[in-house]
Amino acid sequence: MCVVRLNQAVEGSMIEMVNSNKLSAEQKEAFESEGYLGLPAFIDDEWLVRLTEAAQRAVEDSRDITETNEWFDVESNHAACNPRLRRLMKPQDYDSVFWEFASEGPFTDLAEDLLGPDVKFHHGKLNFKWSDGGAEVKWHQDIPFWPHTSYNVLTIGLALDEIDDSMGPMGVVPGSHKGPIFNHYAPDGRWQGFINKSDLLSVAIGRAGYIKGPAGTVTVHHCRAVHGSQPNVHPVKPRPLLLFAYSRAASLPIMPYNQNSRYNGAIVRGCHPIYPEVDRELCPLPPLKGQRSIFESQQD
Numbered sequence: 001m002c003v004v005r006l007n008q009a010v011e012g013s014m015i016e017m018v019n020s021n022k023l024s025a026e027q028k029e030a031f032e033s034e035g036y037l038g039l040p041a042f043i044d045d046e047w048l049v050r051l052t053e054a055a056q057r058a059v060e061d062s063r064d065i066t067e068t069n070e071w072f073d074v075e076s077n078h079a080a081c082n083p084r085l086r087r088l089m090k091p092q093d094y095d096s097v098f099w100e101f102a103s104e105g106p107f108t109d110l111a112e113d114l115l116g117p118d119v120k121f122h123h124g125k126l127n128f129k130w131s132d133g134g135a136e137v138k139w140h141q142d143i144p145f146w147p148h149t150s151y152n153v154l155t156i157g158l159a160l161d162e163i164d165d166s167m168g169p170m171g172v173v174p175g176s177h178k179g180p181i182f183n184h185y186a187p188d189g190r191w192q193g194f195i196n197k198s199d200l201l202s203v204a205i206g207r208a209g210y211i212k213g214p215a216g217t218v219t220v221h222h223c224r225a226v227h228g229s230q231p232n233v234h235p236v237k238p239r240p241l242l243l244f245a246y247s248r249a250a251s252l253p254i255m256p257y258n259q260n261s262r263y264n265g266a267i268v269r270g271c272h273p274i275y276p277e278v279d280r281e282l283c284p285l286p287p288l289k290g291q292r293s294i295f296e297s298q299q300d
């Protein structure tokens with residue numbers, strides 16, 4: 001069944017479809033040229049309250065575990081009395097409010113604005129970046145982790161709480177989505193999930209734009225954009241960033257993704273296409289069986 005959730009006006013037998021237009025023409029152009037967007041205080045309090053409550057339930061549940069499992073990626077000193085989460089994996093499978101948000105909330109409007117009318121869900125994660133040292137995310141591109149047949153793929157993030165400079169805001173190198181796809185393997189052939197120092201010399205990381213703002217701030221980044229974040233050195237506040245990846249529906253994942261979700265591949269706007277979209281530039285593959293999360297591969 002083709003799910004059309006665009007603004008529709010039915011006149012006789014004619015169905016008029018228009019883009020959701022959450023973004024202005026200037027914002028769409030900025031995404032096209034810079035490869036990312038920051039949208040301060042974009043999500044309303046009603047969503048924020050529901051999502052934050054779900055995130056807090058996950059933190060409470062994590063008190064029962066002692067080491068990383070299929071749902072929680074935790075720091076080595078995580079304990080029931082002192083939870084220290086790096087990531088909740090598959091939030092959309094963990095609590096229905098996350099899926100409701102990912103599939104029906106404003107992110108789908110943004111994805112439609114930037115990818116076109118047919119949009120497919122790829123995966124989700126909630127990066128907590130705990131206070132007082134929560135892990136850095138080294139400079140990387142997303143698409144080498146989950147290659148697709150084309151590059152109309154992006155990730156949208158929501159700051160569940162305020163993000164300031166001390167909390168390891170995500171930085172994105174402007175224009176880097178138009179550059180090469182970098183090798184994310186170590187010189188010894190091991191998958192490391194970040195860009196080697198020598199390659200980084202050619203990337204203007206000093207020009208990175210850091211996306212900060214109050215709770216409700218949204219980040220959007222292209223799957224080829226070079227991005228990363230510093231540790232969270234705030235003494236008490238974690239930096240929960242809820243991330244969902246979407247593609248144009250005709251862009252197909254080349255390999256199964258390691259975080260197997262019942263929603264991988266769900267069409268959240270428009271239709272499943274007749275033909276795939278295939279870019280001439282091939283994306284190098286990650287290993288067949290990778291690490292559970294970027295934190296695991298980068299910290300190894």
Ligand SMILES: O=C(O)CCC(=O)C(=O)O
Nearest residue numbers: 127137170228229241294
């Ligand atoms: O949480 C962050 O700061 C960056 C997230 C990211 O790049 C990732 O999870 O791939």
